[in-house]
Amino acid sequence: MPDLSAAEAILAAIRAVPRGQVAGYGGIARRAGLPGRARLVAKILSGNDDPKLPWHRILRSDGRIAFPPDSPGFVEQRQRLRAEGVDVRNGRVHMPQDDDSLDAAIWRPR
DNA sequence: AGAATGACAGGAA
């Protein structure tokens, strides 16, 4: 069976994303100490059942929503993001860059 | 064991 610790680390990284902010699968994996496991993050999200988890803040590296443009998941994610003030244009959002200064401000442990 | 699949990433065209 898969490493549950890895899954927990990923979930923790996702929960650490502030409201109104977004992150990429690869970025989450990197923050979880699992570089290169972006697809594992997707696997976790597909199998999660925690309604408290801000899964809608996780996007592809391009900033594109990971669902097909007509699927219910796409619509729901888009609505949730807009509800948090995120500008979603044509299924895409402006992704944050690897600025450690801003990055540290966001990911700072509390 | 080999092939197929998926809420992906990164570089090339």
Add this chain to the structure above:
DNA sequence: GTTCCTGCCATTC
């Protein structure tokens, strides 16, 4: 700035 193609990881058939 976008779309396309190839590479990766882990799981399932």
